[in-house]
Structures are given as C-alpha cells and as structure tokens.
Amino acid sequence: AFAAAALLGGLGAFAACGETGEGTSSGGSDGTSGAPGSQSAGEYAVEFVVRGLIVATERCASPDDLPDVPVPELPGYAGEWGAPAIAGDRIRVEAVSTPVGYTVTFVADGKVVAERTYTVEDREIDLPEVPERAGYTGSWAHFELTAGDRTVEAVYAVVMRRLSLDADKGASDLSGAGFCDVGAAAEVSCSVFAGYDFLGWYEGETLVSGERTFSYTMPDREVTLEARTRVSEEMRNFRFTSSAAGCTISGVVDATVKEISVPAYASVKDGAFAGCDSLESLTLPSMESEDFLGRYFGAENYVFNDEDIPQSLKSVEITGGEEVAEYAFYVCRSLERIAVAESVKKISEAAFVRCTALKEVVLPKTLEEIGGRLFAGCTSLTEISLPAGITEYPRGVFSECSSLRKIALPNGTKGIGERMFYGCSSLAEVTIPGSVETIGADAFNGCASLQKIEIPEGVKELAARTFLDCSSLQSISLPKGLTKIEWEVFCRCASLGEIVLPDGLAELGEFAFQACTNLKSVTLPQGLLSVEPGTFELCSALQHIEIPASVNRIGQRAFELCFSLESITLPDRVTEIDSFAFADGRALCSVDFPDGLRAIDNSAFIRCLALESIVLPDGVTEIGASAFENCISLKSAVLGNSLETLGNSAFEGCVLLKEIAMPDSPVRIWDSAFAYCSRLSSVSLGSGIKEIGDRVFLGCSSLKSIAIPESVEK
Numbered sequence: 246a247f248a249a250a251a252l253l254g255g256l257g258a259f260a261a262c263g264e265t266g267e268g269t270s271s272g273g274s275d276g277t278s279g280a281p282g283s284q285s286a287g288e289y290a291v292e293f294v295v296r297g298l299i300v301a302t303e304r305c306a307s308p309d310d311l312p313d314v315p316v317p318e319l320p321g322y323a324g325e326w327g328a329p330a331i332a333g334d335r336i337r338v339e340a341v342s343t344p345v346g347y348t349v350t351f352v353a354d355g356k357v358v359a360e361r362t363y364t365v366e367d368r369e370i371d372l373p374e375v376p377e378r379a380g381y382t383g384s385w386a387h388f389e390l391t392a393g394d395r396t397v398e399a400v401y402a403v404v405m406r407r408l409s410l411d412a413d414k415g416a417s418d419l420s421g422a423g424f425c426d427v428g429a430a431a432e433v434s435c436s437v438f439a440g441y442d443f444l445g446w447y448e449g450e451t452l453v454s455g456e457r458t459f460s461y462t463m464p465d466r467e468v469t470l471e472a473r474t475r476v477s478e479e480m481r482n483f484r485f486t487s488s489a490a491g492c493t494i495s496g497v498v499d500a501t502v503k504e505i506s507v508p509a510y511a512s513v514k515d516g517a518f519a520g521c522d523s524l525e526s527l528t529l530p531s532m533e534s535e536d537f538l539g540r541y542f543g544a545e546n547y548v549f550n551d552e553d554i555p556q557s558l559k560s561v562e563i564t565g566g567e568e569v570a571e572y573a574f575y576v577c578r579s580l581e582r583i584a585v586a587e588s589v590k591k592i593s594e595a596a597f598v599r600c601t602a603l604k605e606v607v608l609p610k611t612l613e614e615i616g617g618r619l620f621a622g623c624t625s626l627t628e629i630s631l632p633a634g635i636t637e638y639p640r641g642v643f644s645e646c647s648s649l650r651k652i653a654l655p656n657g658t659k660g661i662g663e664r665m666f667y668g669c670s671s672l673a674e675v676t677i678p679g680s681v682e683t684i685g686a687d688a689f690n691g692c693a694s695l696q697k698i699e700i701p702e703g704v705k706e707l708a709a710r711t712f713l714d715c716s717s718l719q720s721i722s723l724p725k726g727l728t729k730i731e732w733e734v735f736c737r738c739a740s741l742g743e744i745v746l747p748d749g750l751a752e753l754g755e756f757a758f759q760a761c762t763n764l765k766s767v768t769l770p771q772g773l774l775s776v777e778p779g780t781f782e783l784c785s786a787l788q789h790i791e792i793p794a795s796v797n798r799i800g801q802r803a804f805e806l807c808f809s810l811e812s813i814t815l816p817d818r819v820t821e822i823d824s825f826a827f828a829d830g831r832a833l834c835s836v837d838f839p840d841g842l843r844a845i846d847n848s849a850f851i852r853c854l855a856l857e858s859i860v861l862p863d864g865v866t867e868i869g870a871s872a873f874e875n876c877i878s879l880k881s882a883v884l885g886n887s888l889e890t891l892g893n894s895a896f897e898g899c900v901l902l903k904e905i906a907m908p909d910s911p912v913r914i915w916d917s918a919f920a921y922c923s924r925l926s927s928v929s930l931g932s933g934i935k936e937i938g939d940r941v942f943l944g945c946s947s948l949k950s951i952a953i954p955e956s957v958e959k
Contacts, residue, residue, distance in 0.1 A: 288334065289334050289336045291303040293326070294337060294340065295316075295324070296342070300317055321365030322342040347394050348394045349388065351372075353399035365391060370390065383400065405424045407468075408470070409470070410470055410472070412435055412474075416436065418434075418435055439491045439508075441475065442474060446473075479506060493513070493514060496517055503525045516542065527541075530564055532569045533567070537550060537570065538577055547572040560580070561584075563584065563589065566586065567591065572596065573596045574598075574600055575596075575599070581602050581605065584607035585606075588611065589612060590634075591613065592614075594617045595616065597620050600622075621646075622645045631652070633656065637662070640665070644666070645668040646669050660682065661683065662688070663685035665689075673717075675698055679703065684704055684711055686710055690711070691714045705724075708731050709733055712738055714738075718738045725749065727749065730746075731754040731757075733755070734754065735761055736758070737760040746768065748770045753773060755780065756777075758781050768791045769793050769796070773795055775800060784804075785809060788809045792816055796818060800823045801825055802828065805828040806830075808829070824849060825848045826849045828848050828853075829852045838865075842861070842862055843864055845872045848871040850873050851871050851872070854877055859873070859879070860883040861882075861888075863886040867889060870892035872892060872896075875899070876896075881902075885908060890912070891918050896918060900922065907928075907934060918938065922945050932956055
C-alpha cells in the first residue's frame with residue numbers, strides 16, 4: 246500500500262506534463278483537438294506508461310528516434326523504459342521497475358550481530374536471535390521494510406526477581422526484602438537482639454555475608470536470605486528476654502556457678518540470682534538510682550543485704566554507669582573487694598558502710614563526688630588510693646575504719662569533713678595537701694596510732710574535737726594563719742609533748758588540751774583573750790606556761806590537776822579567776838596575782854598542796870568558797886584592802902597558816918572560812934567587818950583569843 250501510494254504520487258506530475266507539456270500540441274491550428282489521427286503525416290504519438298498510467302506523451306518522426314523522457318523515480322525501485330510497442334502511428338513505451346535490495350544491520354551492545362537484505366516488496370524478513378544479557382530480556386527495536394539501509398539496535402529490559410528475608414529468634418527489623426532488578430544491589434540489614442551474636446546471612450546452608458548490613462547483588466532467581474544468630478557466650482548461663490534495645494535477666498541456668506558477669510546491655514530482675522549460694526564474684530553493669538546489691542538475691546530493702554547475699558560472695562565489680570546509689574552495699578559483710586568503673590562520677594552516701602571484710606577498693610580516676618559515711622565501719626580496710634577529682638570529703642567517709650593504716654589526700658582537696666577519720670585507731674600516717682582549707686569537727690577523733698601531722702597554711706580554724714583521743718600524737722605543725730582552735734581539739738592527746746601556737750591565734754576553746762598528760766610547756770600567743778574552761782585540765786606533766794598580756798580571764802578548771810605546774814604569772818588584764826582554775830595543782834608553789842584582779846571563784850586553788858604564800862592585790866573584792874581549801878603548805882595570806890566577801894571554807898584545812906589579817910573593808914566572812922586551820926594563832930579582824938558565819942574558826946586549836954569589832958552585825 247505504501248509503495249502504490251508513492252507510485253501514484255510520483256506519476257501525477259508526469260501525467261500533467263504529458264497532457265500539456267512543452268513540445269506537445271493541445272489542438273490543431275484550427276482549434277480542433279489534437280486527438281490521435283490528427284497528427285501530421287509521418288509522425289508518431291508516443292505514450293510513456295508507468296504501471297498503466299500515462300506519465301508523458303510525445304511525438305517523434307521515427308520509432309528509432311524516441312524522445313528522451315526520464316523514467317519517474319519510484320521509492321524502492323530502479324526503473325528503465327522497455328521496448329516500444331508500435332500500433333500504426335502510435336507508440337507505447339512501458340516502464341520496467343526492478344525492486345532495489347537494501348540491508349538491515351542488527352547491532353547489540355555496539356557489536357554487529359547479523360545483516361539481512363530486503364526489498365520494499367518483502368512483507369517480512371528472518372530476524373536474528375537477540376544476544377543474551379544476564380538479568381535482562383532482549384528484543385530488536387521496531388523497524389519497517391521501507392526504502393533505504395538501516396541499523397536496528399537490540400533493546401534490553403531488566404528482569405525483576407523476589408528477594409525474601411527471614412530470621413531466627415535473635416534478630417529482627419529485617420530490611421531490604423521485595424522485588425529487585427536482576428544484577429542490581431539490594432541493601433540488606435537486620436537488628437540483632439541484645440544477648441545474641443550475629444552469625445551471618447544464609448541462603449540455605451550457604452553463608453552469603455557475615456555482616457548485619459551488606460549490599461546483595463540480585464541473581465536471576467527467587468532468593469530467600471535468613472539472618473542467623475546464637476546466644477552470646479556471656480549470656481549462656483542466664484535465663485533472659487531480649488530485644489534490640491537490651492535484655493532482662495530473670496534467672497540463672499546453673500545456680501552452682503562461682504562467677505557471674507552481667508554484660509553492660511543487660512538489666513537484672515529482682516531475685517534473679519537467688520539460690521546462687523556458691524557465688525564468689527559478681528560483675529554488674531551499674532548500681533545507679535535506688536539499686537542495692539541485695540535485690541539481686543531477693544532482698545526487699547537494703548537493710549536486708551547481709552541476710553540475702555551469699556556469704557561466699559567476696560568480690561563485686563561495677564563496669565559502667567555514672568553513679569553508685571546510696572546504701573548500695575550496706576552491711577555486705579562478706580565482700581572483700583569492690584572495683585568501680587571509670588565512668589562513675591559520684592558514689593552516694595553510705596554506699597559501702599559496714600562492709601566489715603572489705604580490704605581492697607578500686608575507685609575511678611573520674612570520681613568527682615562522694616557521699617557521707619561512704620566507708621564507715623569498714624573495719625578490714627587497711628589502705629585506699631583516692632582520685633584527684635574529689636575536692637570535698639563529707640562527714641564520716643572513713644569513720645571507724647579501725648584497720649586503716651595510712652592515707653594520702655590528693656592535691657586539690659579543699660575540705661576534710663566532720664568525723665572523716667573518726668575512730669580510725671590504726672591510722673598512723675596522714676598526708677594533708679596544701680590545698681586543704683577546712684577540717685571538720687572530730688575529723689581525726691580517736692586516731693590513736695597517729696603520731697604526727699602537719700596542718701596546711703590554708704586552714705584558719707580547727708573545729709571541735711579534731712584530734713580528740715589521738716593518744717599517740719607526738720608532733721603537730723600548726724599554720725601561721727590559724728586564728729581559732731575550738732573545744733577539745735587536742736583533748737586526751739596523751740603523747741603530745743610540746744606545741745607551738747601561732748601568733749595570730751585569737752581563740753582557744755574549752756578543754757582544748759585537756760588530759761594532754763605529756764605536755765610540758767606551752768606558750769600562749771599574744772592576742773588571746775581568755776584561757777577557756779578546762780583548756781589545760783589534767784595536763785599532769787605541764788611545768789611551764791606563758792600567758793600573754795592580752796588574756797583577761799582564766800576559765801573554770803583551766804589548769805585543774807596540772808600536777809607539775811610550779812608557778813604561774815597572771816597578766817594584769819585578768820580580772821577573774823574562775824572556779825577550780827588551778828585546783829589540785831600539787832606542785833604549784835608560786836602565784837603572781839595581777840593588780841587588776843577582782844575575784845577568785847570557788848575552789849580556784851583548792852588542794853594546791855605546795856602553795857606557801859599568797860599576796861592578793863587591793864582590788865580583789867571576792868574570794869569564793871573553798872578558793873584555797875586544803876592548801877596545806879600555805880603559811881601566809883595577804884588579802885588586800887578591798888575584800889567584801891570571803892566564801893565558805895575559803896581557807897579551810899590550811900593547817901600551816903598561822904596568822905590572818907582581815908582588811909577594814911565591809912567584809913562578810915562565810916561559814917567555815919578558816920575551819921581546821923590548826924596552827925592559826927593570830928586573827929586580826931578589820932573594823933569594817935559586817936558578818937561572821939557559822940563554824941568560821943572551827944577546829945582552829947591554836948587560836949586562843951579574837952577581838953570582834955563593833956562593826957559586826959551578825
């Protein structure tokens with residue numbers, strides 16, 4: 246059909262040319278039609294015909310001299326004029342058309358596969374096979390058998406195959422399944438549950454990849470890949486449930502196991518290790534929040550730790566977390582070793598309190614904060630290394646660690662808390678860095694083995710009872726900037742032989758050196774305002790003390806029972822000597838009373854057995870009850886001119902006192918003031934005496950007479 250249409254279209258122009266073309270006649274000179282038979286004699290009418298269609302008409306004089314008319318072109322054909330057919334004066338010339346041969350070249354992937362020839366008259370040709378390409382289906386591009394050589398390319402379409410994924414119980418979250426182009430890369434992945442090891446992706450029994458995520462090239466077949474796992478070695482003795490996020494241990498397969506190590510990704514249910522009565526070592530990923538060791542063995546509260554934890558358990562290691570909970574190991578009496586992970590920054594209060602068998606503690610270098618009473622009562626702990634990150638030590642961290650022998654606080658430490666080493670009776674060596682600024686009350690109370698200690702310059706105050714009962718303490722270096730020593734700081738430091746108090750010390754607390762029975766000499770610094778009650782009480786070896794001029798008061802029992810003190814010079818600012826201030830000073834034979842003295846309180850010098858004489862300044866107005874009672878060596882007493890009150894038994898039992906002269910001031914002499922002064926033979930009562938009490942001269946067997954002045958009212 247295509248060829249015929251082309252032929253007819255190509256001949257139309259020639260048909261028109263044949264009817265009216267140049268060199269032809271359309272009619273006679275007389276206007277008649279130029280039909281056949283009208284030509285001139287000896288001429289031929291020539292018709293050129295192509296496939297039955299007259300394409301041109303010409304005239305010629307002879308059949309041998311035909312006009313030169315081109316053969317019309319027909320697509321797909323080669324044409325020429327055939328032999329003329331003569332009928333009378335008409336000649337018919339038919340075109341002879343021969344189909345042209347063309348070539349089709351078949352090409353695949355740039356290579357010639359085959360060539361085929363055809364003509365426009367062919368309806369079909371023999372197509373060659375399309376070369377195979379893996380993962381593709383191939384066909385030849387569409388073409389038509391029209392005129393002209395042509396090249397036909399192979400067209401390939403990708404083949405798609407199904408990729409299926411499966412997994413055993415240890416894997417999930419499979420990704421990558423579906424239809425895939427053959428030869429294409431599919432991203433295959435899975436998640437593996439905590440507690441399982443990934444074995445690989447398998448097709449049947451063939452290992453395809455050992456990676457959880459990998460690129461799989463799709464073959465030209467349907468494929469099923471299976472993710473296979475197995476229980477991790479560290480989880481094989483546990484009963485547990487698991488997910489990709491973590492797993493929870495609920496029990497132990499073999500309860501006779503001696504060692505349990507819980508991986509970091511696992512949590513443990515309460516009571517999971519109950520019945521593990523042979524357990525010796527336990528490793529836990531953390532002990533945070535309200536966690537406590539006993540709960541793993543069925544305890545409902547940390548107070549039951551010791552009841553439920555197997556007594557065979559000796560070692561616990563914490564491998565992670567940032568904090569150890571308070572009371573985590575409360576009273577775990579069997580534990581001998583505890584190691585804490587480097588990730589831990591805080592260990593809370595009383596975490597290891599009363600772990601009485603604990604001998605070794607490994608603390609992380611990352612530790613920044615610890616709670617109070619952390620190791621209180623760990624009586625087997627002998628030494629410990631402290632990390633540099635801790636700057637403040639709270640109350641009672643090592644209290645009653647009775648076996649702790651030595652400790653070095655790291656540089657950077659700022660504060661030593663109250664009772665930090667309270668009752669550490671074996672502690673013999675302590676290193677305090679220069680960075681320390683505060684030392685809390687009772688910090689070293691009861692450190693009976695401590696022999697020497699140096700307090701850094703940054704410390705301004707020593708809190709109450711800091712070194713109470715440090716019975717072996719022989720030497721202590723105090724900082725120059727120390728301004729305050731509170732009560733009982735060195736009380737009962739029985740081995741302390743001497744101490745240098747810094748010049749800036751302004752306050753020395755009550756009983757500060759009480760019962761320092763080896764203390765021989767003390768120089769109190771200028772600026773001190775008072776000697777507080779009991780400061781040197783029972784310092785039985787004290788022979789010499791210098792009291793500065795700044796002191797204005799001697800407190801109760803300040804020097805009571807100082808058996809070796811022979812003399813004392815009181816500064817002029819002292820106005821009052823409190824009760825029992827020098828009581829039982831057996832060796833005290835000389836007291837230099839200041840001019841500013843106004844009162845001597847009850848029993849201030851009672852039983853000062855070596856005191857032979859006293860001269861009180863005129864400003865003294867009151868001598869308290871028993872002030873000089875039983876001063877059995879007292880021979881002379883000058884009472885001054887301003888006395889107003891002489892207390893009960895003030896000089897009772899002063900058996901060597903021979904005479905007494907009372908001033909003319911309005912004195913009231915209270916009961917038994919001179920009772921049993923057996924050698925008293927002379928008494929001069931001043932003219933201003935108002936009252937004489939009961940038994941004032943009871944037992945004064947040497948007294949023969951006494952003159953009662955008229956001023957006496959009672």
